[in-house]
Amino acid sequence: MKFNKMFLVALTSMSVFLSCSDNDDNAPDDSKVYTNGAFILNEGGSGQGSVSFISNDLGSFMQDVYGTVNPGDLFGKYVQSIFFNGDNAYIIAGGSNKITVVNRVTFKLVAKIETGLVAPRYGVVKDGKAYVTNANTYSYANPTTGNTDDYVAVINLSTNTVESTIPLNATANRIVLENGKLYITEPYNNTNVLVVNPTTNTVEAPIAVGSDADTMEVHNGILYVLRSPYGGPSEIVKVKLSDSTLSNVVFPAALNDAKNLDIYNNKIYYTVDTSVYAMDITASAASTTAILTYSSTSVYGKMYGFSVNNDNIYIADGGDFTANSNAYIYSLTGTLKKTLTVGVGPNGFYFNN
Template sequence: MKLTKLLVVALCTSLFISCSDDDDKTNDPKGVYDNGVFILNEGNSSGGSVSFLSDDQSTFTANVYSTVNGNDYIGTYLQHIFFDGDKAYIIAGGSNVINVVNRYTFQLLAKIESGLKTPRYGVVKDGKAYVTNANTYAYANPETGDTDDFIAVIDLKTNKVESTIPLNGTANRIELANNKLYVSEPYSSDAIIVVNPNTNQVESRIAIGYDADTMEEEDGILYVMRSPYGNRSEIVKIKLADNSISKVTLGASLDGAKNLDIENDVIYFTVNTGVYQMNRTATTAPTTPVFEYTSTSDYGKMYGFAVNDGRIYIADGGDFASNSKAYIYSLNGTLEKELTVGVGPNGFYFN
């Protein structure tokens, strides 16, 4: 039955309920750091930090974690943030710790400090976090350094690692799609590792070529950027229903492409200091960037990158010893905001 506007008003008045107030409450911020973007600053051996910029770009906090939690040590070499409900999980790979905070207030709730070995990236499924761990590196452990990586399975009710999934390979980024876990294996093989979280077992490996890195799933297709040294970069499209593969090979001028991100059916990626875009269904790569930014960093050009809600976010690694810069652009390359953030900014996370 459809109620007229007058009848709704009358009901609200007679029940002493303010309908407009209830509507407004649903849009009330849940905390100081609701409605904005966190900028993760990797830091160095002295520790990392997290910055925050509000959606309207009017409020900026350079070091959220210290502002809220005082002298508590966040850890070294911050790698990734993932969310579950009202919680955010900050992976400090150099300290083998995950800091659990309220995502809206950033108040520290817990620390996951055991069962991790060089943790990298995480996703959440059915109350459990799945976090890739690089374990030992080949230079330190030549015999097994490329094959001893694992996924730590964390019970988010207890914040304890309850089991591990050996990968017999190198683990880096992880995506949850099609009720499975997809792990990029950039060094020891040419495959994407497929893990079944119901059995905690490696189910298969999808051969796509070496040096796979950033990934994103859209409409049943996993898009993977791979950039083999000395060869052409490729965007690999894996149809998850049958693991069939198609590829878009990028031209020689796009060697070293990275930072694949998808927004509104457009693929964005970066090469050196340029931002490129192409339709998701395109079979040929672009040849000219949408825009470029200026960087003096030797190793940190486009160290962090994201596209979200009509804006392009770029983080410059700088010299990895002093505070660096983050930039927000419109989709056509107009600079909207320049920020001084922490050391080695490497990622953006939207709240």
């Protein structure tokens, strides 16, 4: 569940799974592979999450990859995110305190990590170990409860076990790895990006970027952080990681509550409500001209998943979190190329290229 309502093994001898329709759930077939495309993560509502797959050429689609390949097995509740390492993909189910490990090409079950995790969120990999943020006892109803007990679980990927934890004394959400350091956003009214040294498993001096930081990305040594404080202007904070100096681009009021920062081809893409915008990475002002606007009746799930890749804009609409919802794929100029019926609460795209 999101706080705001909260990559390839090449097999030249095998062809990408092909389907004649947008919703073709066939029986397991060892000849099918899921490469050169995007996994669409479906969070699920009160039930189980799922993963869909769309090929880069948009010609092949599978609505429920895991259920098809591993019939009868389940991810768990509130499937949050995916990270990759070598041959494997790791699917985090925050509501079930579990990470399911699958082969990233066949999506066959490899292992499950079910101890040492409490509300896991996002993960990255360094030197054979995964570093996964855990929200621990965080309460949506009362955000002041448990807001200092979050931690990073350190997972030995050779044994798929949590071997240690790094207490953060803060609230943790998204995580990126750059130049041997872990950078972690704090949600809501917390004002820092946390910095963790995985060599020593210690927390270093945080970077004060302002409250409500969420999505972030590193590009050419600069950490770009999008923050959207309630009732105030959104902004992109640029952190030069070599010396932690800051600069920012403050958005006009028309772009309040901006979300979903993604960088592609030296442009920063971001969303507001159901619209997508882009600005040059060196621009000093944000564009207020939308590339596209899509239609949504969702109360909490508008633009619930977003990515820009392969010269396409990928959008997932969370819907009502009880029934299957839709994902949309647009050109970079805003032309709709594909509409997909995916699972319940689609919240992200992960590219297996």
